[in-house]
Amino acid sequence: MTEDKSQHNGEGADAExxxxxxYICHCGGNISDxxxxxxxxxxxxxxxxxxxxxxxxxxxxxxxxSMIEEDIRTExxxxxxxxxxxxxxxxxxxxxxxTRAGINPYLFxxxxxxxxxxxxxxxxxxxxxxxxxxxxxAAVAKARLLRPLEPIRLEATPRVVVIGGGLTGLRCALDLAxxxxxxxxLEEQPFxxxxxAELGQVYPSDKPAREILGELIREVxxxxxxxxxxxxxxxxxSGCVGTFLLKVRAAGEMETQCFSAERIAADxxxxxxxxxxxxxxxxxxxxxxxxxxxxxxxATGFDHYTPSQGEYGYEEHPGIITLPALIRELESGGLGSGxxxxxxxxxxxxxxxxxxxxxxxxxxxxxxxxxxxxHYCSRVCCTSALWAAKQLQARYPDLQIYDFHKDIxxxxxxxxxxxxxxxxxxxxxxxxxxxxxxxxxxxxxxxxLMISLKDELTFNEEIDVPVDLVxxxxxxxxxxxxxxxxxxxxxxxxxxxLQEVHPKLRxxxxxxxxxxxxxxxxxxxxxxxxxxxxxxxxxxxxxxLGKGYxxxxxxxxxxxxxxxxxxxxxxxxxxxxxxxxxxxxAGGARKAQVNAAICCGCGMCAAVCPTGAIQVDGWRLDQxxxxxxxxxxxx
Amino acid sequence: xxxxxxxxxxxxxxxxxxxCAYPGADNTGQIHAEYSTNAxxxxxxAPVQFNEEFYLRCFDKGIxxxxxxxxxxECPYAGAYDRTAQRIGRVxxxxxxxxxxxxxxxxxxxxxxxxxxxLKEVKAMVELVSQExxxxxxxx
Ligand SMILES: Cc1cc2nc3c(=O)[nH]c(=O)nc-3n(C[C@H](O)[C@H](O)[C@H](O)COP(=O)(O)OP(=O)(O)OC[C@H]3O[C@@H](n4cnc5c(N)ncnc54)[C@H](O)[C@@H]3O)c2cc1C
Numbered sequence: 001m002t003e004d005k006s007q008h009n010g011e012g013a014d015a016e017x018x019x020x021x022x023y024i025c026h027c028g029g030n031i032s033d034x035x036x037x038x039x040x041x042x043x044x045x046x047x048x049x050x051x052x053x054x055x056x057x058x059x060x061x062x063x064x065x066s067m068i069e070e071d072i073r074t075e076x077x078x079x080x081x082x083x084x085x086x087x088x089x090x091x092x093x094x095x096x097x098x099t100r101a102g103i104n105p106y107l108f109x110x111x112x113x114x115x116x117x118x119x120x121x122x123x124x125x126x127x128x129x130x131x132x133x134x135x136x137x138a139a140v141a142k143a144r145l146l147r148p149l150e151p152i153r154l155e156a157t158p159r160v161v162v163i164g165g166g167l168t169g170l171r172c173a174l175d176l177a178x179x180x181x182x183x184x185x186l187e188e189q190p191f192x193x194x195x196x197a198e199l200g201q202v203y204p205s206d207k208p209a210r211e212i213l214g215e216l217i218r219e220v221x222x223x224x225x226x227x228x229x230x231x232x233x234x235x236x237x238s239g240c241v242g243t244f245l246l247k248v249r250a251a252g253e254m255e256t257q258c259f260s261a262e263r264i265a266a267d268x269x270x271x272x273x274x275x276x277x278x279x280x281x282x283x284x285x286x287x288x289x290x291x292x293x294x295x296x297x298x299a300t301g302f303d304h305y306t307p308s309q310g311e312y313g314y315e316e317h318p319g320i321i322t323l324p325a326l327i328r329e330l331e332s333g334g335l336g337s338g339x340x341x342x343x344x345x346x347x348x349x350x351x352x353x354x355x356x357x358x359x360x361x362x363x364x365x366x367x368x369x370x371x372x373x374x375h376y377c378s379r380v381c382c383t384s385a386l387w388a389a390k391q392l393q394a395r396y397p398d399l400q401i402y403d404f405h406k407d408i409x410x411x412x413x414x415x416x417x418x419x420x421x422x423x424x425x426x427x428x429x430x431x432x433x434x435x436x437x438x439x440x441x442x443x444x445x446x447x448x449l450m451i452s453l454k455d456e457l458t459f460n461e462e463i464d465v466p467v468d469l470v471x472x473x474x475x476x477x478x479x480x481x482x483x484x485x486x487x488x489x490x491x492x493x494x495x496x497x498l499q500e501v502h503p504k505l506r507x508x509x510x511x512x513x514x515x516x517x518x519x520x521x522x523x524x525x526x527x528x529x530x531x532x533x534x535x536x537x538x539x540x541x542x543x544x545l546g547k548g549y550x551x552x553x554x555x556x557x558x559x560x561x562x563x564x565x566x567x568x569x570x571x572x573x574x575x576x577x578x579x580x581x582x583x584x585x586a587g588g589a590r591k592a593q594v595n596a597a598i599c600c601g602c603g604m605c606a607a608v609c610p611t612g613a614i615q616v617d618g619w620r621l622d623q624x625x626x627x628x629x630x631x632x633x634x635x
Numbered sequence: 636x637x638x639x640x641x642x643x644x645x646x647x648x649x650x651x652x653x654x655c656a657y658p659g660a661d662n663t664g665q666i667h668a669e670y671s672t673n674a675x676x677x678x679x680x681a682p683v684q685f686n687e688e689f690y691l692r693c694f695d696k697g698i699x700x701x702x703x704x705x706x707x708x709e710c711p712y713a714g715a716y717d718r719t720a721q722r723i724g725r726v727x728x729x730x731x732x733x734x735x736x737x738x739x740x741x742x743x744x745x746x747x748x749x750x751x752x753x754l755k756e757v758k759a760m761v762e763l764v765s766q767e768x769x770x771x772x773x774x775x
Contacts, residue, residue, distance in 0.1 A: 086661045087678070115664030116676050127644075127672030134675065494708040501711045502654050504747070511711035555680065575713035602712035603684025607722065619680055621689065628648065631675055632697050 018049040018144050021077040022136060023068055025059035025084035027114055034118040036129040040083065043133040043635035047140045051075055059084050065097045072101035079143040083111040083136045088505075104148035106554065106618065111139040134631045141630035142623045149554035149617055152596045154242035156294040156550045158182060160541050161246055163234065163484065164299035166194020167527050168519025168534045170216045172297050175538030177225040181545060184291050185220065186232040186248060191267040192217050194301050195520075196527055198324065200331035203387045204414040204528065210268045212527075217264050235288070237487040238577065240597040241514025242550050246291045294545045295514045297537050298484070298498060302476035302520040305357030305378070308370065312353055312472055313440035318343060319449055320440065320470045322356075323385055330391060340396045342469060347399070350392065351451045351467040352385050353438055354405040358475035364435050376495045378475025378524040382408050383415040385473045389422045401427045402465055404438050404451060412526060430463065431456040440470055476524040488512055489576055497523050508537040511600050512576070513552065516540055555618040556599035557606065559592045563613035566590040570605035570614050580605055580614070645699035645764040647674045647757070650682045654711050656704030656745040656753070663750040670754055671761045674702075681705075682742075683715040683722070690726045690740055691733070699764040700739045702756055707744025716744075738763055 022044040026032035037055050044053035052075050056064040059082055071077055082094050087110040095105035113132050121128035160176050162169045165187030173185045185192075192213075196202070199209040220226055231251035239245040304324045307314035314320055319342070321329075329335055329342065340347040358381065360366075360373040382405070389401050403422075408429075410419045423429065430453060432438050438453035447468040454460045478497045485492065491511055493499040498517045501509045508516050518533035519525060525533065544550050557570075557580065566582060570592050574580050579598040582590045592605075592614055603616040615621060651657040657678045663670070679685075682703045693701060703723060710716035720742055727737040741760065745753050 086664075088658065088661065112661070112676070115661040117672075119664035119667050120670055121672045122667070123669055124672050131672045131675065138675075138677070489713045491711055491713055499709060499711060502658075502747070505658075511713070573718075575715075600712055602681045602715050604681070604712070604715055604718060606684040607686040607718075616680065616684060619684065621684070624677065624679075624685070624689070625692065627677060628693055628696060628698065631646065631648070 018079060019051045019075065019077050020047075020049045020079040020081060020140055020143055021052040021068065021071050021075060022047070022050055022054075022081045022140060023059050023064070023083070024053070024055040024136070025064070025082065025113070026055065026057045027085060027118075028057065031084070031113050031118045031132075034122055034125050034128045035113060035132045036125065039129050040113075040132050040136060044081075044083075044136050044140070046635060047137055049079070049144050050140060052077065060090050060093055065093070068094070068097050069101040072098065072103055078103060078107060079146060080108050081111060081136065081139045081143050082108070083113045083132065083139070085114040086110075086112050086116070106149040107143070107146050109139045109143040109146065111135045133635050134633070137630040137633055137635065138627040141626040145620065145623045145626055147617075152552040152554055152556065154240075154550045154552070154597050156242040156545050156548060157292050158545055158548065159184065159291075159293045160295050160297060160545065161186065161244065161291055161293040162297045162299055164194070164301055164519070164521070165189075165192040165228070165230070166299060166301045166519065166530075167196045167213065167216070168301065168521075168530045169194070169297070169299035170213070170220050171531045171534035172299060172518055172538045173226050174216065174220050174223065175535050176541060177220075177223045179538065179542035179546070181225065181542055183226045184293065185226055185228045186234065186250075187228070187230045188233055190231045190251070191270075192220075192228070192230065193268060195304075197268055198331075199327055201391065202527060203383055203418060204412065214264050214268055217268075221264075231286075234484060234487070237484070239292075240578075240595065241552075242294050242597060244293045244296055244514065246293065246296075247288060248291055249286050249288050251286050294550070295516060295541045296488070297516045297518060297541060298481075298490070298510075298521050299517075299519045299534065299537075300479050300481045300484070300521040302524065303479050305374065305474040305477050307356055307472055307474065312356060312438075313442060313449070313470065314472060317442045317449060319345065319468060320472065322472045322474045323352075323381065323388065324474065326388055326471050327384075330388065330395075335392075335396070340392075340399055345468065347468045349400040349402070349447060349467040350389075350469045350471060351402040351404060351449075351465060352389065352471045352473055353440070353451070354382060354385060354403070354408075354473045355437075356472040356474045357477070359406070359434075361434060364437070372496075374475065374477065374495065376524070377409060379409065379411070380524055380526045381473045381475050383410050383412065383418060383526070385471070386410065386418050386422050386427075388471075389427050390418060390425075393422065393425050393427070402451070402467065403427050403429045404432060404453060405429070406432055406434055406437075412528065429457065430465075476520060478521060481521070488515060490515065497521065508533060508540055511602075513597070513600065514544075514550070552596075554596075555601045555616060556596045557594045557601065557603070557614050558617050559594055560613045560615075561585065561591050563611045564591045565611055565613070566592065567610060568592070569608040569610065573604050573608045575604065576600060644673050645761075645768045646697065647671075647700045647702065647760050647764060648693060648698045649674055649676045649702045649704055649757070650679050650685070651676050651704045651745070652682065652706050652710070653678055653680050655706035655709060655747055658747040659704070659745040659749045659753050662748050663753050666750055668750055668754055670757045673761060673764075674757045681710065681712050681715045681719070683712070683719045685722075687722060687726050687729055690723075691729060694730075694735060694739070699768065700760045701741070702760055703740070703742040704745040704753070704756070705742060706746075709744070709746065736763075736767065739767075
């Protein structure tokens with residue numbers, strides 16, 4: 001179907017012979033128990049351009065769909081409105097009906113009569129019927145101005161660049177390669193594995209992290225479709241979905257590296273000594289190279305929260321450490337094989353304090369000069385702290401362990417068992433209120449550290465617990481990737497992690513087309529959840545790139561060249577590089593032009609265009625105006 | 636068939652973002668919570684596409700109250716939420732110049748499961764425009 005030029009500004013509605021069919025669904029009784037369907041159908045029949053108005057018990061059923069299909073053929077309908085449930089359920093179903101009947105699928109409009117009328121207006125059936133009529137009227141008004149659209153088809157390079165070589169990036173790279181896509185895996189550190197490599201035995205499997213990662217790195221580095229670049233930094237990013245172009249600076253070799261078993265073991269072993277390890281030198285000098293990829297997956301992970309000086313006594317005594325530091329000590333045997341000791345000091349008692357740098361509250365945690373509070377829960381720390389406590393108990397049965405928390409959130413499969421095990425084997429739990437975190441003081445006595453709090457589990461008794469070691473159970477903060485955020489225009493949520501389009505409907509996609517996210521760059525996740533997200537991102541990328549081209553919904557900005565004055569207001573307003581730019585036309589004038597591959601369809605440009613030349617297809621201002629006019633019509 | 640909005644129930648327009656507020660409105664239906672039948676939801680990708688005149692035009696046509704229900708800082712489009720908020724501020728200025736009560740246009744953030752917040756916003760706007768209508772009838 002070709003585009004009719006006369007319709008360009010919606011003026012075409014009357015010029016073209018618009019024939020609208022309106023179909024109202026009873027939804028069993030879900031809609032019809034409240035809304036008087038007969039009245040809605042009668043009113044719809046009187047609306048402009050409506051040639052058929054009918055109802056059915058279930059419009060989404062085969063008979064319902066066939067009714068529309070038949071009418072499109074016999075009544076020569078060229079627009080269809082269905083008043084039924086929310087468009088999130090059956091918009092695609094009904095677009096399919098239009099396609100099957102031989103008309104453009106984008107000539108369909110929905111009126112949401114169930115979730116937004118009948119289900120919320122049981123007490124006012126008259127009002128509900130009136131509201132349903134007005135919403136159908138608005139849908140008809142929009143439908144009259146709809147135009148045929150075609151999905152945007154973009155050439156796609158069958159390569160995915162995965163940024164971040166932690167568990168998430170590794171899992172994703174391997175899944176992608178197994179789905180027959182080429183992969184470039186970029187890691188800014190000289191080694192792979194991310195934060196998991198710093199851990200020892202990990203829950204829930206009780207396997208050493210090194211074993212899990214070692215296996216994965218071996219497979220990834222041996223796969224012929226995967227090219228690994230370590231010590232790599234993205235210095236420039238351009239292009240769009242289908243053909244991203246990244247300029248990367250990397251140390252050492254640029255070709256596929258197949259890591260030897262010795263190298264993997266040495267790298268992973270060195271990681272137990274700290275986040276930076278004793279790293280392997282990949283060779284002298286740096287090289288720059290360009291990578292073209294159809295899509296990008298961000299797997300840039302997290303950083304440990306670092307308490308500020310004095311926060312729960314941090315850095316004021318060597319016996320106040322963070323959970324990751326304790327895990328490192330445990331892993332490298334730092335607490336000794338006999339009775340536990342740290343730096344020569346015997347450790348007979350340990351107090352864990354939860355939620356350090358997580359679930360912070362305004363007015364409570366901003367006291368010591370902090371400007372950015374982490375309101376979110378870091379999710380893995382409760383289980384991880386109890387897991388560490390369990391390992392300590394196993395190794396040092398005489399050690400007394402206290403656990404100070406505001407809640408215990410052992411949410412995952414099997415996590416609650418870890419909680420129960422530690423409780424049964426003698427860990428003493430105390431609970432503080434959200435607004436009254438414990439205080440840590442350094443004393444002259446032995447043990448030298450004192451944790452003071454009001455314990456809610458003993459009816460707010462004020463208690464002072466002397467301990468040898470305080471472990472601050474720190475959470476996660478997003479890893480700093482400001483340059484990537486700027487270059488790729490990546491949206492971040494209020495908590496500064498990367499933001500998906502929708503947590504349930506599009507959980508691994510970003511609003512920037514072709515950029516996917518997985519793992520801890522999106523939110524605090526444990527390794528099981530990170531791996532699941534990685535596989536989801538790989539499947540999503542493969543589904544999109546597998547055909548050799550990418551198809552996108554056509555709801556992007558379009559410029560009516562006849563109306564464009566070339567003011568460049570849209571170009572200045574747009575936040576997406578190159579989504580809209582000024583080009584010289586044949587007549588020598590400069591006009592705006594949209595790159596449909598980059599445009600995300602937000603419409604920011606439309607608001608600032610002085611002549612209304614630039615509009616988002618499917619969501620044009622004239623369509624909205626027509627809808628509002630129609631809402632105000634009394635039938 | 637007649638147009639205009641004289642002598643009828645006040646009408647509230649809700650511009651609801653496709654990614655957050657619209658599913659939020661659907662969620663309110665899924666839990667079968669009731670609210671006034673005067674509130675009409677229109678789905679939008681991002682309200683940032685509406686210029687100042689659009690809002691003024693809506694009031695001219697007879698819309699009594701507008702709720703711009705956004706994704707707030709969870710907005711998937713770069714810079715769109717801040718821009719919308721700024722623009723609503725400017726529309727408020729223009730409304731003042733025209734003697735319109737600025738409370739009739741409100742921006743808020745509604746998530747996909749924020750039924751409580753959704754209901755609270757709708758209820759507050761229904762009350763406001765109903766009071767204003769009553770006052771106008773009483774005063775004329
Ligand atoms: C204290 C603690 C204990 C934990 N214990 C457990 C446990 O026992 N069991 C469990 O299941 N989970 C545990 N977790 C969670 C687990 O560590 C994470 O789920 C996992 O590490 C997430 O992997 P990731 O790849 O998403 O992120 P990361 O591990 O952070 O890896 C990200 C990688 O990306 C790289 N990178 C970042 N930015 C760039 C860039 N711009 N360019 C190139 N590369 C970049 C980084 O160098 C890093 O290698 C624990 C977490 C914490 C904090």
